[in-house]
Amino acid sequence: MTDMLKRLETYYDAVPRSTARAEAFGPLTLFVREGDGWPYYARPGLGHSGEVSVAEVDRVRARQRELGVPEAFEWVAETTPGLRAAVEKSGLVVHEHPLMVLDGAGDAVAVPEDVTVRIVDADDPVLPSAAAVPYAAFGVPPSPQAVPQLTARIGAGLTRLAAAVDASGTALSAGQHQPVGAVSEVVAVGTLPDARRRGLGLAVTAVLVADARSRGVETVFLSATDESVARLYGRLGFRTIGTALIAEPAS
Incomplete structure (x- = not known):
């Protein structure tokens, strides 16, 4: 190992x-x-x-x-x-996902002019819509506890949240990183179906990486959905070092 x-x-x-x-x-x-x-x-x-x-x-x-x-x-x-x-x-059925680690600080990503990508703090008005994005992106019913739990985790320093926000103040894409010491995993990066193919998920990831590095995180990693998504993360500097496996009953 x-x-x-x-x-x-x-x-x-x-x-x-x-x-x-x-x-x-x-x-x-x-x-x-x-x-x-x-x-x-x-x-x-x-x-x-x-x-x-x-x-x-x-x-x-x-x-x-x-x-x-x-x-x-x-x-x-x-x-x-x-x-x-x-x-x-x-x-159980086993699903394979590229396990990727970032080398360096990560590359910058262009953002559409009508969207702002930023870190969302616990008192930010956009937090409720940012918290809802992963549920909508992955087709999962929203949890009524999503907002208070995320607020608490952000306040405790357990989670850092980033979102791509449109001019109306609505989150179109969002993601998180969860630091533990000098290591953090980028998780739950998702984009609303109507806002996809604009590079927003990659832009959110880039902001999360920058935030992690600014806080002294040395190892930033993630699990990509599949090889095509892994190639997108490769544009930021992530490289595959292994295979993350998830097992669950057949659907």
């Missing part, structure tokens, strides 16, 4: 702990969110890179069903290569 992958593993283990409790199942850890919000997932315990049995995966899935949360697992293929076979034998 490379030093970079070790650094990301430490981050993956740390970032859910601000809002979730960790339940250990042998080589696996299930993060259970405390309160409302996006549910978390199971992943390999920190430092575990060996084999995982089907029975151990099944135990976690049973606990997830008991809790009423999605039967989801997330991990890095190169870090824990022995998990995929067990997850698939348990009946």
